[in-house]
Amino acid sequence: MSLALQLRSWQFREWLYRAAWGFARWAVVVLIGLTAACTIDWLVDRVRDTPLALRIALTAAQLALYVSLAYLLLVRLHVPPIDALAVRAEHAIPAFGHRLVTALQLNRAGARTEGMSKELIREVTREAEEMAAHHRLSSLAESFRLWRAFALLLPVGLLVGAFAAYRTDLVTALVMRQCLLNVDIPRSIKLTNATPELWPAGDEVELRFDVTGPVSDDTTGTVTVSPDGQPSESFELSLIKRTDDGTAIFGTTLPPSSVRFTFRARVGEGRMRQPGTVSFEPRPTVKEIQAWVLLPAFVDPTGKNRYERFQPQGEVVALAESSVRIEIATTKPVTSAKLVLLARDAEGKENEVRRVDMKIDEQGDKAGALFDLPPRANGYRVEVKDKNQFANTNPPRRGITIMADDPPRVNLLTEVLKNPDPAVDPGPLDDYEVTGMPLGIGGQVQVGYAARSPLGLSRAQIVYRVNDGPWSQLPLKKTDADESKLGKFIPELGLFTKSGDAGHVEFYQIPSDHPDSEPSGLEAGGRFNFQTAALVKTGDDGKQSKLEIGDRVEYYVEVFDRNPAPGRQPGRSESRIKTVVTQSQLxxxxxxxxxxxxxxxxxxxxxxxxxxxxxxx
CATH class of the missing domain: 1.20.5 (Single alpha-helices involved in coiled-coils or other helix-helix interfaces)
Incomplete structure (x- = not known):
């Protein structure tokens, strides 16, 4: 390998070692910086959502730091030039003398070699190359930088890598958040708000949260409540129950309120991702109750009308077998209105016996219902709900009194010898009274009576006996009279104005003065001239004979109401006894x-x- 090639190889290795050392330092700073930023994000997020401004600042600071360090540690490596390496080689290998540096300088393009022997230059270069051939100059590179890089990066990388492998989801989310992505940080405890947003005004508020994760039975949490326009207040959360799927239900109860508020809850490291809100709306209330009793159908003699009677303040007083109509008004529109009928059982205990759905009008603030009275009814209450399913508290209760099913009230009239026409016999009734008058033999008994029943009157009869003999009944015929011809009916006489002295009215149902609101025939009366000439008595020997002086005729009047039920008992007047006397005695x-x-x-x-x-x- 030529001398120049060995020196360039050595220089590249120097760059490689320096780059590794620079990268290791840069990577450690990146890991530490990223860990610090993620830790800050994680800590802030435990309490509240990390503000976007803080996240942007952390990301920007990291980018500035990493780019600056990359320039300083990766770009500016300060790799020594070839000449410096040659000097280092001559110091490391003394045998070179100055041949290596001299050969490099004299063979460089543009070297000033004037006056120098070219043969000498070639000889120095040859000797340098021969000596370099016996050595690996690249081995002189500063390899300690590489070992330093490994020594620095390895423990930090292993530590961070181990945590990343253990909590991959957490690390991934935190890193993504450093990239300003909108990702939630996973927590070992997850808390979900289960509190309805709307509550009735003035009620206690039950805050509820679904908690999943490792929580023990004695784990507690905290919820911070911030009412509008008021200071915040914190309350302790405790475990209420666990569901079948293992979810823990935490909660607390707040004092009654009607002010809107927001809240944030935290259990362990889990917290609400977004604040919860509770608003209030008033419950519906029943502001007015009106009631009407519909009399039994049989009360109307025509059988066509169900007469109504208004019941003040909704307190119902009714006849058995009546129906009741209830109308209510509420403070706000409702979606449900029910009448809860109450009755007492055989032991006198009040129980709910029936629920009646009320029909609600289009505006939703009025409702009505019609129902038949149940046996032993003694009251009802009104329950309403609005669109939020808020029910009225303390539903108003009203009483139901079922009137005693008494027979008609029947009274015998005062006996008088008076023409009903005041023009004929003027003066007070007392002037003509003959009550207690004995019975002239073969004469007649004046039987006048008046009767009343809220169920209406259907028929009447005279019940009589002679002495202590058996009782007999004499039915009285219904009188249909035209008052325009007979005049006004006078109840205290049992006759019409134009009936005359010997007037005869057997059973007259008095018409109502207000037929649209009151049925006719609730009152009835008449005066029957009871002929006794045909009466017979039964002796001790069982033989019958006509009445004699001293015999007694006892009688009373029975009147029946309109209730068609079998076995109805009639109303009965007091009885009177007439003693048979001679005409002279009379x-x-x-x-x-x-x-x-x-x-x-x-x-x-x-x-x-x-x-x-x-x-x-």
Whole structure:
């Protein structure tokens, strides 16, 4: 190998060793710088998202550092020139003397060799080449730089490489983030927000988070809550339960609030990637309840109408077998409205017996429902929900009272001998009263009665007996009268104005003054002239005979309501007993009654005169 070639080979090896040493130092700086930047990113990201400005600054600083060092350590290697290498060779191999440097200088193009023997130059060059042929000049290169490079780069590279192999996903993500790529840093604990964004105003808020990764039962976390316009506050998170798939549910309960807030949670090294938000919306409330009772269909004598009765404040008082109509108004539109019907069981305990869906109007803030009363109903409550499925708290409750299923109320009228026409017999009713009048033999008994039932009245009958004999029934016929011809019906007399002295009205259903809102026939009455001439009595020997002086006729009136259910009990009046007397005894009773009445009138006039005397002046 020629001398020049050996020197160039030596020079290349010098460049190679210096490049390796420069690269090792540059690579170590890159690894350390990248590790430092990734560590900063990782630490900041544990608490919050690393700001983009910080990421850009870290990346820019690294690029500036790496480029500068690359220029200093890889470009400017300071490789010695050939002449310097020749000098080093002469020092390393004394046998060269000065032949190596001399040969190089005299054989270089443009060398000043005037006056010098060319033969001598060739001889010096030959001797230098022969001596160089016996040595490997490249072995004189500074190889220690290569070993230094390995000694510096190997431990750092092994350490970084081992960690990269152990957490490839983490290292990959961190490096990609140094390239300003939007990649999340993987954590051993992953935390996901499971809290609904909308909550009812004024309610406690339950923050919930799904946590995966190595967390023990006593692991705790922290959530920082930042209400709008208020200082932040931190709360401790604790384990609530674990799901079947191993997910740990962490959470905490915040005090009631109605102010929107954001929050960030952290458990171990896991945290929320984005802040959570909780907003509030008021729950719906029922601001008005109105109720109407629909009377049973049989209450209307025509069977066509279901009469309604308004129930103040929604408190229902109804007859059995009635229906109820409820209308409500809410403070906001709702998507669900239900009536929860309540009833007491045999032990008196209140239970829910039925739920009735209410029909909601187009605006959503009004609803209504119609339902039949369940047995033993004693109340109802109204439950509503809005589009967020927020239900009203403390649903309003109203009572239901089912009226006692009493038979009709029946009363016997005062017996009077009065023409119902006031033009014929003027004056108060007491002037004509003959209650207690005995029964003249072969005469008639004045049976006047008045009855009322909220279920309406359907029919009536007189029940009578002679002495202690068996009871008999005398059905009363329904009276259909034209008041324009007979005049107004007078309930206290049981007759029409134009019925006359011997008027006869068996069973008259009094029409309603307001037929659109009140059914007819809730009240009824009449006056029946009960003829006794045909009555017979049964003696002790079983033989029947006509009534005699001293016999007694006992009677009362029964009235039935309109409820078609079998076995209905009628309403019953008090009973009266009439003793059979002679006509003269009857006249004597009437005379005594008139005399007593006259004496009473005279006494009243005298008393009036005493109290009306003028005082002396």
């Amino acid at each position: 006249q004597a009773w009437l005379s005594e009654r008139d005399q007593s009445r006259d004496r009473l009138k005279q006494l009243e006039e005298r008393q009036r005169g005493v109290f009306m005397k003028k005082k002396p002046q």
